Amino acid sequence: MTGTLYLIPNTLGEGDASALDLVLPAPVRARAASLHYYIGENAKTTRAFLKKVGTERPIQEIEIRELNVNTPAGEIDKLLAPLLSGTDAGLVSEAGCPAVADPGALLVRRAHERRVKVVPLVGPSSILLALMASGLNGQSFTFHGYLPVDAAERARRLRDLEQHSRKNRQTQIFIETPYRNRALLDTLLATCAPSTLICVAVDLTLPSEMIASRSVADWKKKPDIDLHKRPAIFLILAA
Template identity: 85%
Template sequence: MSGVLYLIPNTLGDGDSAALADVLPEPVRARAAALQYYIGENAKTTRAFLKKVGTERPIQEIEIRELNVNTPPGEVEKLLKPILEGTDAGLVSEAGCPAVADPGALLVRRAHERGVKVVPFVGPSSILLALMASGMNGQSFAFNGYLPVDATERGKRLRELEALSRKANQTQIFIETPYRNRALLDTLLATCAPSTLVCVAVDLTLPAETIVTRTVADWKKKAAPELHKRPAIFLLLGA
């Protein structure tokens, strides 16, 4: 009988064990502490997560394998092998929920194909937390990942998303590399209509958490929060 693949959420930023308890329910932490096989994007940061969780056995006795953007698709079957042989495993992301905007989705798909039971656990998702706090349409929304780096292409894509949002009354959500946050906000304000709503959610669940929703016109009148190198989620809703 095969083992179970548990999807273990991570925190959204650095913190100690006490902070972990604020965002991960006790049953999730207990299950995470009991597992002896983990799959994560980076072995070092996975060990750091397990140190915060507090494992039932020494961390050096826990098997940790990597799955990231550089992992060849053919290696995924090897990651599943211990599970197929009966070992329960935990899939953990660098931050937030595994398999959401995360390379772990391929492992989950393969697990379903091989008949492995997949169990998702409750934890912080920056995408959903930002949507909840934005005041925008939570009935219809789309996550678009990263927008183009090229300024011209980025502006073109934003105009497309704004038009779609206005037509379908659909919230559009996207992210950016933290050091380019300000450039993205500047493009948003230069591209979108004055009445379009824009939300910027920064450092979610962390002490410096900041969430601001304004029309483009109001964003231009008021100071924006400091965004440089801070994890951020951007949302827009055309009006």
């Protein structure tokens, strides 16, 4: 009998253990504490998460293996091997829900191929939280991940997304590396039509949380917002 792969949500930012009560239900924390085998993007940050959650056995006795963008595809089966032998495992992301904008999706796909039971657990998703709070179209939306780094390519991509949003009345969602947030917002304001709605959601679930949803014209009147090195989600809806 194979083990079960539990998809364990993580918090969306730094904080003490008390912050877990706000974003992770007690049964999720209990399940996370009970597992003896973990797969995470970074072993050090996975241990830090487990210290906040609390574990039934000493952390040094919990096996933690890494799965990130540098993991060769051929290593996926090795990560699954303990599950195929009957051991339950937890897949945890650096922040938020695993396998969403996260390399863990490769492991989940392979788990299904090997008939391993996959159980997603409830926790924070910055993408959905931002969409919920944006006031934009929650019936039809697309998440695009990161946009091009090159300024000209990024502007072209944003024009394409705005045109698609206008044609289909669909919210477009994307993210950026925190230190490039300001550049992305500046490009949005320079590229999009005055009536296009832009929502910026920063530090979701943290005490410093800030969510603003305005037209491009209104953003230009008051663009002052501290985005430097803060995790943010960007959403647009073209009129």
